[in-house]
Amino acid sequence: KAGVTQTPRYLIKTRGQQVTLSCSPISGHRSVSWYQQTPGQGLQFLFEYFSETQRNKGNFPGRFSGRQFSNSRSEMNVSTLELGDSALYLCASSRRDRGLVPFFGPGTRLTVL
Amino acid sequence: KNQVEQSPQSLIILEGKNCTLQCNYTVSPFSNLRWYKQDTGRGPVSLTIMTFSENTKSNGRYTATLDADTKQSSLHITASQLSDSASYICVVSGWAGNNRKLIWGLGTSLAVNP
Numbered sequence: 001k002a003g004v005t006q007t008p009r010y011l012i013k014t015r016g017q018q019v020t021l022s023c024s025p026i027s028g029h030r031s032v033s034w035y036q037q038t039p040g041q042g043l044q045f046l047f048e049y050f051s052e053t054q055r056n057k058g059n060f061p062g063r064f065s066g067r068q069f070s071n072s073r074s075e076m077n078v079s080t081l082e083l084g085d086s087a088l089y090l091c092a093s094s095r096r097d098r099g100l101v102p103f104f105g106p107g108t109r110l111t112v113l
Numbered sequence: 114k115n116q117v118e119q120s121p122q123s124l125i126i127l128e129g130k131n132c133t134l135q136c137n138y139t140v141s142p143f144s145n146l147r148w149y150k151q152d153t154g155r156g157p158v159s160l161t162i163m164t165f166s167e168n169t170k171s172n173g174r175y176t177a178t179l180d181a182d183t184k185q186s187s188l189h190i191t192a193s194q195l196s197d198s199a200s201y202i203c204v205v206s207g208w209a210g211n212n213r214k215l216i217w218g219l220g221t222s223l224a225v226n227p
Contacts, residue, residue: 004156042219043157043202056212090156101147101206102215104156 002027004093004105012111018079021108025072025093031055032074033102034066035090043090049074078110086112115140117205119218127226130193134221136186136203144206144213148177148188151200151220160188160201193225 005024013019025032033056034046045058049068066076072093078085088109092102117138126132138146145164149157161170161177163186170177174191190197203218 040219043217045215045217056214088154092156101145101159101162103159104149107154107156109154 006105023091029093037088117218123222140205140207149202
């Protein structure tokens with residue numbers, strides 16, 4: 001069974017640009033969550049999607065958005081990038097009937113210059 | 114307030130030695146607790162998951178314990194190897210209203226030296 005895949009793996013952008021990250025969940029998983037991870041901050045929850053609907057949202061500004069497609073694949077978008085957005089962005093998929101226990105992808109390393 | 118606290122923040126041990134990492138939580142109601150291992154620059158990988166009724170669970174050289182009364186968990190690593198160098202993260206699943214929530218610890222950074 002293939003794991004969670006994320007593309008791209010690495011990305012370099014400049015301030016003010018926007019970026020779109022993609023995530024394909026494990027087959028059969030309909031819940032997709034996104035996290036931001038920076039040194040010293042741990043995993044910060046961005047949002048969770050289930051059946052194309054946002055079910056939970058963390059405390060991030062509106063520049064961070066996401067969506068989920070009918071095949072459960074998900075994208076997140078960050079507009080007007082800031083230097084502080086440099087981080088590892090992790091996508092995780094899960095089955096809600098298994099206690100929301102997530103399986104993570106390898107992450108996208110975003111660097112904002 | 115739902116919280117997960119891990120200690121120590123970082124740890125350095127010699128190859129072959131054992132170590133124990135701690136996780137204390139105040140998440141209520143509690144659903145399950147999971148330990149993840151995260152190599153640098155990679156996504157976390159699940160090591161163990163424990164529910165309320167489980168006291169101990171092993172995965173190779175990794176043994177997790179859970180005391181639901183004191184709300185404490187530990188991860189014991191036996192005969193450490195260089196490849197054990199990673200961040201170990203504790204996450205507790207609980208409820209916030211009608212929504213199931215995951216509360217993440219900040220992790221313990223483990224370095225295993227030769």
